[in-house]
Amino acid sequence: xxxxxxxxxxxxxxxxxxxxxxxxxxxxxxxxxxxxxxxxxxxxxxxxxxxxxxxxxxxxxxxxxxxxxxxxxxxxxxxxxxxxxxxxxxxxxxxxxxxxxxxxxxxxxxxxxxxxxxxxxxxxxxxxxxxxxxxxxxxxxxxxxxxxxxxxxxxxxxxxxxxxxxxxxxxxxxxxxxxxxxxxxxxxxxxxxxxxxxxxxxxxxxxxxxxxxxxxxxxxxxxxxxxxxxxxxxxxxxxxxxxxxxxxxxxxxxxxxxxxxxxxxxxxxxxxxxxxxxxxxxxxxxxxxxxxxxxxxxxxxxxxxxxxxxxxxxxxxxxxxxxxxxxx
Numbered sequence: 001x002x003x004x005x006x007x008x009x010x011x012x013x014x015x016x017x018x019x020x021x022x023x024x025x026x027x028x029x030x031x032x033x034x035x036x037x038x039x040x041x042x043x044x045x046x047x048x049x050x051x052x053x054x055x056x057x058x059x060x061x062x063x064x065x066x067x068x069x070x071x072x073x074x075x076x077x078x079x080x081x082x083x084x085x086x087x088x089x090x091x092x093x094x095x096x097x098x099x100x101x102x103x104x105x106x107x108x109x110x111x112x113x114x115x116x117x118x119x120x121x122x123x124x125x126x127x128x129x130x131x132x133x134x135x136x137x138x139x140x141x142x143x144x145x146x147x148x149x150x151x152x153x154x155x156x157x158x159x160x161x162x163x164x165x166x167x168x169x170x171x172x173x174x175x176x177x178x179x180x181x182x183x184x185x186x187x188x189x190x191x192x193x194x195x196x197x198x199x200x201x202x203x204x205x206x207x208x209x210x211x212x213x214x215x216x217x218x219x220x221x222x223x224x225x226x227x228x229x230x231x232x233x234x235x236x237x238x239x240x241x242x243x244x245x246x247x248x249x250x251x252x253x254x255x256x257x258x259x260x261x262x263x264x265x266x267x268x269x270x271x272x273x274x275x276x277x278x279x280x281x282x283x284x285x286x287x288x289x290x291x292x293x294x295x296x297x298x299x300x301x302x303x304x305x306x307x308x309x310x311x312x313x314x315x316x317x318x319x320x321x322x323x324x325x326x327x328x
Contacts, residue, residue: 203323204234
């Protein structure tokens, strides 16, 4: 027991944030419970983002009742690819990604051929709350299927890589690229075996990777290096993440985004209780960065000044970037 305590104190000294500190000092302090539905329901998040002019995958339709399943054909229309997901799902469970049609049936992104009836059954399961956060009845969202930018082709296995940025009071404090693997079933979920790769806030260059809590430099399926990759349009991602504070009003969130090969950066969803594995991928603790942002907020409050999302991005890039940020 003493050895564990000594190890934990050493981690705290490095600024590593534990789950108790995250919950007490950040989630409970900065996130009002009344605002949770904005981020816990993907449809509400999407509607708020669209109203604010923030780019998200296009929403084709929503199914709320068993009777509305009859509207599926009209919602899909002549589209060959689309995504069906639970509005209140978590961890990627319940998501169905259709990539193409095949002789009256559908081909999923993993290559499995399914029938129209199987899709209807999946929607029915979503409505019952099988995948929802609290097991309550849910809604099914049908939306645009993101096609990942070609830059990810050599460092990802199927699925869609995404970018998670932790944001405190509108200030991005840490970023991670999540890469699907064969083990994760093509999902960008670390708990299911995806890779987490740290990202330099100033430049968008990937740092090192973590896979199943082990440090890695290459993708286990493609064998290509995951570090030193320049993510395109990085400032765009940072400004999108910073603007999500105004979007939802929650002070401590994880912003999940994707890079579509045609539409550029898009917001997928927001998380009011973002995980802490991002610290492993960045070889850096969150606490020192959150304390720096809180000190900045006190300084601005005393001066009677507030910063725009762009100004907040400039501050964190200069404060936390591993590589000096060069302004263009």
